[in-house]
Amino acid sequence: MKALTINNISKSYKKKAALKNISFEVDKGEIFGIIGPDGAGKTTLFRILTTLLLPDSGEIKVGNLDIVKDYKKIREIFGYMPGRFSLYHDLTVAENLEFFASVFSTTVEDNYDLIKDIYSHIEPFKKRKAGALSGGMKQKLALSCALIHKPQILYLDEPTTGVDPVSRKEFWQMLKNLHNQGITIIVSTPYMDEAVLCDRIALINNGEFLDIDTPENLIKKFPKKLYAVEGDNMPKLLKELRDNENVYSCYSFGDSCHITLKDETLPNNYKEITPTIEDYFILLLK
Amino acid sequence: MKEFLTFTKKEFIHIFRDTWTMMIILVLPLVMMVLFGYAVTTEIGNTNIGVLDYSKDEITKSIINRIQESEYFTLSNSFNSYQEIEPSFKASENSLVIVFGENFSENLLHLKKADIQIIADGSDPNSARTLVSYASNIIGTTLKDLNKAPVSSYEITPELKLLYNPLMKSSYNFVPGVMGFIIILVCAMMTSISIVREKEKGTMELLLASPTKPIIIIVSKVIPYFIIALINIITIFIVSYFIMGVPINGSLFWISTLCILYILVSLSLGILISTVADTQLMALVISAIILLMPSMLLSGMLFDIGSMPLILQGIAQAMPAKWFISAIRKLMIMGVDVRYVWSEFLALIIMLTVIIGISLRTFKKRME
Numbered sequence: 001m002k003a004l005t006i007n008n009i010s011k012s013y014k015k016k017a018a019l020k021n022i023s024f025e026v027d028k029g030e031i032f033g034i035i036g037p038d039g040a041g042k043t044t045l046f047r048i049l050t051t052l053l054l055p056d057s058g059e060i061k062v063g064n065l066d067i068v069k070d071y072k073k074i075r076e077i078f079g080y081m082p083g084r085f086s087l088y089h090d091l092t093v094a095e096n097l098e099f100f101a102s103v104f105s106t107t108v109e110d111n112y113d114l115i116k117d118i119y120s121h122i123e124p125f126k127k128r129k130a131g132a133l134s135g136g137m138k139q140k141l142a143l144s145c146a147l148i149h150k151p152q153i154l155y156l157d158e159p160t161t162g163v164d165p166v167s168r169k170e171f172w173q174m175l176k177n178l179h180n181q182g183i184t185i186i187v188s189t190p191y192m193d194e195a196v197l198c199d200r201i202a203l204i205n206n207g208e209f210l211d212i213d214t215p216e217n218l219i220k221k222f223p224k225k226l227y228a229v230e231g232d233n234m235p236k237l238l239k240e241l242r243d244n245e246n247v248y249s250c251y252s253f254g255d256s257c258h259i260t261l262k263d264e265t266l267p268n269n270y271k272e273i274t275p276t277i278e279d280y281f282i283l284l285l286k
Numbered sequence: 287m288k289e290f291l292t293f294t295k296k297e298f299i300h301i302f303r304d305t306w307t308m309m310i311i312l313v314l315p316l317v318m319m320v321l322f323g324y325a326v327t328t329e330i331g332n333t334n335i336g337v338l339d340y341s342k343d344e345i346t347k348s349i350i351n352r353i354q355e356s357e358y359f360t361l362s363n364s365f366n367s368y369q370e371i372e373p374s375f376k377a378s379e380n381s382l383v384i385v386f387g388e389n390f391s392e393n394l395l396h397l398k399k400a401d402i403q404i405i406a407d408g409s410d411p412n413s414a415r416t417l418v419s420y421a422s423n424i425i426g427t428t429l430k431d432l433n434k435a436p437v438s439s440y441e442i443t444p445e446l447k448l449l450y451n452p453l454m455k456s457s458y459n460f461v462p463g464v465m466g467f468i469i470i471l472v473c474a475m476m477t478s479i480s481i482v483r484e485k486e487k488g489t490m491e492l493l494l495a496s497p498t499k500p501i502i503i504i505v506s507k508v509i510p511y512f513i514i515a516l517i518n519i520i521t522i523f524i525v526s527y528f529i530m531g532v533p534i535n536g537s538l539f540w541i542s543t544l545c546i547l548y549i550l551v552s553l554s555l556g557i558l559i560s561t562v563a564d565t566q567l568m569a570l571v572i573s574a575i576i577l578l579m580p581s582m583l584l585s586g587m588l589f590d591i592g593s594m595p596l597i598l599q600g601i602a603q604a605m606p607a608k609w610f611i612s613a614i615r616k617l618m619i620m621g622v623d624v625r626y627v628w629s630e631f632l633a634l635i636i637m638l639t640v641i642i643g644i645s646l647r648t649f650k651k652r653m654e
């Protein structure tokens with residue numbers, strides 16, 4: 001049985017469609033990434049998965065529980081970390097954790113083993129108010145609170161946005177550890193470098209899934225050869241390349257331009273490189 | 287149950303850790319009591335009075351002496367001409383001037399009629415009216431005592447007696463008013479702000495996505511404010527009874543029941559506002575405009591409802607504070623039996639049922 005089965009979900013706000021016919025399945029114990037720009041519909045999807053919003057159409061099964069009928073039971077088995085830091089700023093670290101433990105009718109002591117790795121980082125500051133923590137520590141506290149009731153599924157909506165690179169790396173290490181304990185994790189991120197750390201990812205844009213696969217397969221699906229062109233004057237370089245009739249696509253990527261060609265057999269002196277998920281994503285959007 | 291206690295405890299922490307919340311709910315009631323009790327008072331005491339005496343005879347002197355002796359007036363000016371009077375008002379040297387006409391005693395004895403004029407400051411009509419009646423009272427009694435009063439065979443002297451508040455103490459009026467106001471402030475405004483704060487900060491999203499029933503989330507948020515409102519009421523009672531000498535004539539049981547009923551109505555209003563408002567600012571504005579201001583102005587605490595335009599009288603009927611203040615005045619100060627305040631009780635109970643009904647229907651177990 002799949003941990004999560006999503007079948008043809010649609011959702012609109014007033015007349016604007018936020019999600020269009022989304023379908024996917026998540027295996028037990030998988031890290032499933034949802035990758036897409038801001039406004040793509042990631043948060044709406046999370047709110048539907050966490051029973052906070054009702055989909056306009058389609059159905060969702062969590063195990064064999066129905067998301068509409070059995071929402072009460074479902075609320076007991078998932079942990080949720082919203083995109084924004086949503087803990088009590090005026091409560092201390094320990095008070096926040098204890099509060100969320102009792103919200104789920106459990107205690108910190110009972111489930112300490114699950115959160116130990118994460119919570120140990122912030123335990124020295126447990127008497128500090130949550131509002132006074134750094135971004136990375138806030139994120140660890142939020143994750144501890146989301147885990148305190150031993151959820152089967154963990155929903156993380158952009159957990160690393162606004163967090164420093166070191167904390168981001170630590171955070172993904174923690175997710176890997178949780179993954180090893182058999183927790184199914186659905187995580188969204190706008191960072192492509194985090195995408196490769198997921199077992200499978202879905203690329204989302206404008207409320208639609210463009211593709212779902214493992215990161216390796218998505219990269220393999222890149223249909224063309226990809227070249228990088230470097231230059232000092234980026235706007236000029238972009239313009240020149242776009243004026244070139246043989247160039248199929250061209251966009252700036254860090255300090256170089258990534259291009260694909262219409263006819264790859266013609267001789268050229270561009271440097272061929274391995275595509276990334278971001279390259280694939282941009283190609284899909286074209 | 288344990289869950290419930292943690293929620294309530296958490297709510298108390300929010301209150302105690304926020305200085306401004308603490309100030310509003312604990313200091314403001316006392317400040318209001320002091321303000322209304324000592325600063326914003328309509329009572330008379332030590333009013334400066336001026337005298338212009340064209341006769342300077344025995345009777346006028348004894349009247350002036352009487353006025354000086356009374357606890358209400360202090361003689362501050364003796365004028366020699368009429369022209370001096372107006373500048374003295376403008377300089378705020380006195381709030382009242384008494385002018386005795388010429389040959390006061392003789393006219394009184396022979397013509398049975400003498401001229402006396404009382405001049406008051408009409409820019410403050412309320413105190414002017416009170417001052418004039420105090421002064422006329424003193425003049426009347428003095429003449430009577432001197433047996434010089436115009437005697438006729440059918441003398442009718444109306445004697446004013448203010449039932450239940452013989453000394454015209456304004457604390458009798460403002461204590462119920464302050465209670466009505468403070469409870470709306472603590473229960474409706476502070477409660478709605480604290481619920482909306484959870485929406486605004488995103489914590490409501492987490493709570494809603496948890497197995498906790500929404501009703502528990504709300505009731506546990508409301509309980510601390512219920513307790514604080516009770517403490518406020520008790521403080522106001524103690525201060526008004528022991529320090530300001532306001533009597534508690536009626537049954538304590540019914541007074542308490544009335545207060546609790548009114549607290550519940552205010553709390554349910556707070557919950558209702560929180561289901562409508564999305565930001566703390568919006569909750570603040572809604573409760574200030576539709577609850578706090580009308581509770582001050584339309585509840586009969588400052589202005590008499592009967593003399594308002596019809597439309598305002600109508601709005602006043604919808605104010606819980608109006609019914610509470612009216613009932614608490616009757617119960618506490620007049621000391622009437624509860625059957626004389628049944629309409630107030632009924633109005634509050636209807637309001638409570640309707641508001642809770644609407645709040646339950648509008649409160650969402652999801653986010654939309």
